[in-house]
Amino acid sequence: MECNIAEKLRVYFIAGSNNCLNHEIQEVLEEALKGGATLFQFREKGPGALQGEDKEVLARRLLALCHQYDVPFIVNDDVALMLKINADGLHVGQEDGDLEHIREKTKGKLLGISAHTLEEAKKAVALGADYLGVGPIFPTETKRDAREVMGGNVLEQLRANDLTIPLVAIGGITAENAHIAIRAGADGVSVITAISHADHPQQATRNLVEAVSHSK
Numbered sequence: 485m486e487c488n489i490a491e492k493l494r495v496y497f498i499a500g501s502n503n504c505l506n507h508e509i510q511e512v513l514e515e516a517l518k519g520g521a522t523l524f525q526f527r528e529k530g531p532g533a534l535q536g537e538d539k540e541v542l543a544r545r546l547l548a549l550c551h552q553y554d555v556p557f558i559v560n561d562d563v564a565l566m567l568k569i570n571a572d573g574l575h576v577g578q579e580d581g582d583l584e585h586i587r588e589k590t591k592g593k594l595l596g597i598s599a600h601t602l603e604e605a606k607k608a609v610a611l612g613a614d615y616l617g618v619g620p621i622f623p624t625e626t627k628r629d630a631r632e633v634m635g636g637n638v639l640e641q642l643r644a645n646d647l648t649i650p651l652v653a654i655g656g657i658t659a660e661n662a663h664i665a666i667r668a669g670a671d672g673v674s675v676i677t678a679i680s681h682a683d684h685p686q687q688a689t690r691n692l693v694e695a696v697s698h699s700k
């Protein structure tokens with residue numbers, strides 16, 4: 485799937501089956517896609533997460549749904565699953581293994597790498613990452629092992645050091661605070677709670693799309 489990565493990062497929805505409180509993940513994802521989500525990451529981890537064949541079946545179903553809306557489907561952490569189902573890409577963090585080896589295995593696919601410092605960001609760029617996930621920008625309840633909250637300053641620092649790679653802000657992002665991340669240099673925002681816990685995920689996604697558009 486050909487794509488302008490910075491555009492695809494505008495409203496990047498991330499979820500697994502255990503994030504969706506009020507509805508099934510398929511329903512939440514379809515509402516998010518209707519509301520204008522530009523990228524989706526399947527992050528099936530934590531308490532009650534599906535494993536093995538059940539995880540693969542769900543991944544294939546969600547991938548097909550994303551493609552109906554021309555939205556790329558990214559797998560979190562699981563290189564083998566990404567390759568097996570021919571997903572559009574993978575997102576990994578600093579603790580997810582040998583990043584050079586992962587880049588090698590994901591040739592031709594989108595690769596997102598989490599970065600928390602200028603040094604990590606420069607290394608990820610040198611490795612050939614397609615975009616960086618930068619956070620947590622605000623406090624988050626979703627990721628228990630998240631690093632210290634960084635605010636928008638880290639994004640400003642990366643841009644001030646001439647990093648032109650597409651950046652997506654993550655961690656506690658809402659339609660109300662998204663402008664802080666965009667004005668600090670992010671191309672888009674990545675959210676779990678703001679969409680997956682919403683009573684109306686489609687409207688919640690629209691609100692994020694609008695917030696990002698109005699901040700550029």
Ligand SMILES: Cc1ncc(COP(=O)(O)OP(=O)(O)O)c(N)n1
Pocket residue numbers: 496498525527560561575576577578579580596597598616617618619627652654674
């Ligand atoms: C877009 C995006 N940015 C950052 C992360 C976090 O990745 P990681 O640090 O590997 O943590 P887990 O998500 O694997 O718990 C992400 N998933 N997506």
Ligand SMILES: Cc1nc(C(=O)O)sc1CCOP(=O)(O)O
Pocket residue numbers: 598617618619620621623624625626627630631654655656657674675676677678
């Ligand atoms: C998956 C993830 N990664 C983070 C990081 O800082 O790298 S914060 C985070 C959780 C984002 O969820 P919410 O939108 O509910 O805060």
Ligand SMILES: [Mg+2]
Pocket residue numbers: 560561575576577580
């Ligand atoms: Mg990870």
